[in-house]
Amino acid sequence: MTVDRHEVERRIERFKSVARGAGVKLTHQRLEIFRAVASSAEHPSAEAVYKAVRRSMPTVSLDTVYRTLWLLTDLGLLTTLGPRQGSVRFDANPEHHHHYLCVRCGQVLDFESSDLDALSIPDSVNRLGRVLSAHVEVRGVCARCARESAGTPSDGSPRFSSHERRMHAEGAS
Amino acid sequence: MTVDRHEVERRIERFKSVARGAGVKLTHQRLEIFRAVASSAEHPSAEAVYKAVRRSMPTVSLDTVYRTLWLLTDLGLLTTLGPRQGSVRFDANPEHHHHYLCVRCGQVLDFESSDLDALSIPDSVNRLGRVLSAHVEVRGVCARCARESAGTPSDGSPRFSSHERRMHAEGAS
């Protein structure tokens, strides 16, 4: 499950260019951490990246791995699976529905669409396993977050502190 | 963001029937916990459910909430947002791609489909916020898990211990 070498190099070049463009320092740690994620096709966890990176840099800290992964995510070089919030979230809606996920606050909103309900899953997927359900996940910046950062200059790409990241979205009943 | 009362009742009836069918005891706690999730349209976290449930049952434990939520998930009455694993996972694939998520082991596999890349997002979504990207998330039981449980009787709906749930899927590089 490793990524083609050329593709990895391409991703690394992109990383370098984006990092320079954003005025972010290009440290050895960052490069190695990015390389570890970029060469894995397995959506590694922070812990898994940590283990991989320690092979070549035995002294990196897990903290650096986390900080770097979020930095890379904020730079748009990585994405996370599901919402970035730390905790699992549950959904009792049995109907066919789709999700709009705010990459800034982590809030997830439902939406419906009969067109999207009728998605046809390519045959190749059946080789991966049995299919139980399918839905669309849209990512973006929700209206509230857009409003709240309206004053902030340099809108556009998502960029925010790890603190902000966890601030919104909660609730039951 | 609360769910229509009739819909909640409908969901609760379904819960009762599924629980009876599975030979699972119908405790007061389970009913209230299910009700809390079923009447929220906000994809509550375990903590949020706990808070909601404590209003009517001040002595429930958070542990019971977790156990029950996973039980309900295993019964197919709830789903989780994203993989059920506890930890965030990162993805460095910048290409348009889609995800196949095994509900049993939590593994996430990529697949491609130009048809699905061309999804048209309904206009109503623009009211929720700006759209950055969209992809399809397919859920099912992956080939490996299917193979591993082949011997086990009563295949079909996902059912497994919270331990099994976390066993597979890892890796970087």
Next chain:
DNA sequence: GTCCGAGCTACGAATAATTCCTAATTAGGA
């Protein structure tokens, strides 16, 4: 090429999220 400061890093301690252990309680069948 060296020097300097802002930006980074390592490390261990602190928090959050989730699960485990065990004794006491209870649903629901006989």
Next chain:
DNA sequence: TCCTAATTAGGAATTATTCGTAGCTCGGAC
């Protein structure tokens, strides 16, 4: 009603993630 396997409360234990701090380093200015 009685019995027992299943379930619960609660607190301790784990795991996941972040913070605070003091030292180190990248990369622009000289």
